[in-house]
Amino acid sequence: MRLNEGRIGYAEGIAAAAAAVSVCAIFSVDPASAYTNGNSTYISIPLAALISLVPVLAVSRALERSGKGGLAEHLECAYGTAGAALFALPLTVSLLFCAARPMTCFLDVLQSLIYDGVSYASLAAFVFPVMALIAWKGFESIGRLALIVSGLLVFSLVFAVASAAPSFETYRLYPLMGVGAARFTQFTASELMFTLTPMSALLVCGKGLNGIAPMRKTAAAASIVSAAVCFSAQFAISLVYSYKGLTGLLMPLYRINFLSLAQSYALRLDKLFVMVWLSGAIVSSAYCVYAAARLHAGVFRERDITPAAASFSLVVCAAVLAAARMDYTAVKTANGIMLRFGAALPTVTLTAALAKGRKEKKC
């Protein structure tokens, strides 16, 4: 067996899932859809993080009823290999998108703000081998790395937010909740892509979390933690920048340091903070890639995740390099579609899992 699941505890599981949700939800926000007509991200993103817990809990009950340790095995048992592959595909795609999207944003930031003029491929050469190796090493390493990185991640976020506190102005929250309930709901639904997908990964890695019951506790805690982290970060951003200012801003959390820390030594920590956030993004991407590989291995009853993990890492790398050239219409369109309607993908898989989990079926 080379599923590399290991066994991880609550702390590691929560760190892995919460870091993935937070990184995706804080650093992968599409400014065009999030800030064009007002800023409601500080409510909609935490709300999406909390909402995503509901389907995860529901599916976990279905897994419990079917007696399967993971989502892949449950789908395979319910629909056979072909059907399971069909239903697992949307979640696999969304997992790979969640792995690629933060990396795209970070490589953009690295290229434009830190490594001026360095090619995208050169930067990617440092990031993707590491991500692939972590994904290859498996869930145990991912969980432990996430636990190590999450402490630094939270510290750097708190420091960035606290350092921007003198620039907070409540009038910048206007218009409250964006412009209307419809747009708010639409944005929250689209953000489910970045919250539901990493949470669904916990369902895939149920065995590594020592079973369904610990997995449920992990998911609940991860959902609350990530909602709190996302709220803090997005609320601070909303208090510092008006929605109009945010529309064209690349990684606002990075920029808020400049407002209050100019001429101080603390300003010099900004690049370090980006590196800490990048570490979180690499671990989160590895988590998503591993979950996709584990899902693939479970559906096809393979005993080894490493070929899938290596292939998916390559796919993510290729997608990120393709996304670097957004002038390709196809890439741009695909990216836009995923950002708007991507949340439907994990929903399809989870609905399929839920549909067959109602009866007391033991496979």
Place this chain on the structure above:
Amino acid sequence: MAFLKGKAKRILRFDVGDGRFELTESERGAPRMLGGRRDKSRVKNRGDERRPIPKSTKKLRELLCAEFSTDRNPDLILRPFKVGGGRDALAVYMNGMADDGSINDFILRPLMRYAGGDMSLGALSEDAIEIAETKREDDLSKAMSAVLDGMTALFVDGEKRCLLLETRGYEKRAIGPAENEQVVIGPNESFTESLRTNITLIRRILRIKELIAEPLPSGGGNDTDLALIYRNGVTDERLVAEVKRRLDKADAFALTSSGMLEQLIEDSGVSPLPQMLSTERPDRAAAHVMRGRVCILLEGSPKALILPVTLFTLLDSPEDFYMRRPLGTVIRVVRYVGAAVSVLLPGYFLALALYHQGVLSTEVLSTVIASRRMVFEPIGVEMILLLLIFQMIREAGQRVPGSIGQAIGIIGGLIMGQAAVAANLASSVVLIIVAASGLGNFCIPDYQTQIAASYFRMALVISAWMGGLLGIVAALLLSLCLLSGMKSFGVPFLAPFAPKTERNKPLVIRGRLGGSPTDDELNTSFDARIRGTED
């Protein structure tokens, strides 16, 4: 054909477990990439072949003469004599390994003057022989192993068994002060090359009935002994069984040092970090045994191997616990900072100087520029060269006798550094960074961990040279990924931090003295009480 088929099967398939031992996880380990087997059965030297003892001492003498080539090898002494002037007997011992005085005074003389009627081994043992420790043995192989170890074997004509008499009396080094793990406060004794002495040193500290010192064959071709020391009832039985299993599989041409044994039984041979703690201090070994770890002592090696260990065990010093809590804590924090500086500082400085000058203040930047104005080589080359020279000075200082070693350190460190700056071969700023990093390296108490830290440091310097902070992030994540996957006899290497365990004591801040062994992160993991792992 079958061999090739099996080999091909192992290469192509991944479902063959390699029997890796894990205490905290039930997931089996992955087989090697090319399907090689880790566990190889070895040919044992001792105890494999059971041989009866010939009843005739004459026959036995001929047999032993032929086996030990006594015509060329006069060390084996075969001393025939008559018990009480009647029954033939043969005393066998190794010259130099056994104490001649004891043999003459307490074995040969009483037996020759024996006047009792019963000449059986039991009667001789009870009524004639004046040696404290005697043992009956009916296997010739084991008897001769004992003879090679310094005991005397007494064979009596007509008996199927022999008596093994404790007469070990070879020369050995006296107990001396610890040289590599010195402390200001605390005991100064260190282990010697004698296994018996080393066990005694531990027993003198741990006077408890649960202390087990189990003798085992080491697995080396030279057939040395080792002792497995653990605390019965506190040390996890599965851990003891696993250590025995690995020792049983250990196979080396000759085992002359605990360092060799360590390589034979460790989890990962390619990891730069040690997975066992090698110590020369009996107090340190005793403290770890008390907390439920296993200690291995090898005959001929003045070091004890402690297992399992974590990264934080390797960074601990016995002195942490010999001082009051605040002082112990401060020293420990300084040590951790020193270790971090040692690993991170050169790479971080290089990344800032090469790629992120904006992070440095104008004053620092101008100092760096001014100090490097006349230096001809790139800063990356300069840093790597100075780190290499530092390692060379250190290595040279260790290989030569004490006072000359110190002189090398002074000449290398001060005079050469000064001269290099004056000759514009190195800049003073980089020299200071390398010196600070080297100083931090010496804060790490374990020698092997010091070397491992220098490997990580070099990797970070090269990564920083290639990619600045991004390179450092990549190298650090890779290193952490490897460390997080590492295990020492089933215990995760980064425990109790990652995975988080139910450890009551703080990790960096020194905890209170006292408490039960379950306070230790290792014991909590043995009890499967790592959160979420209860099955």
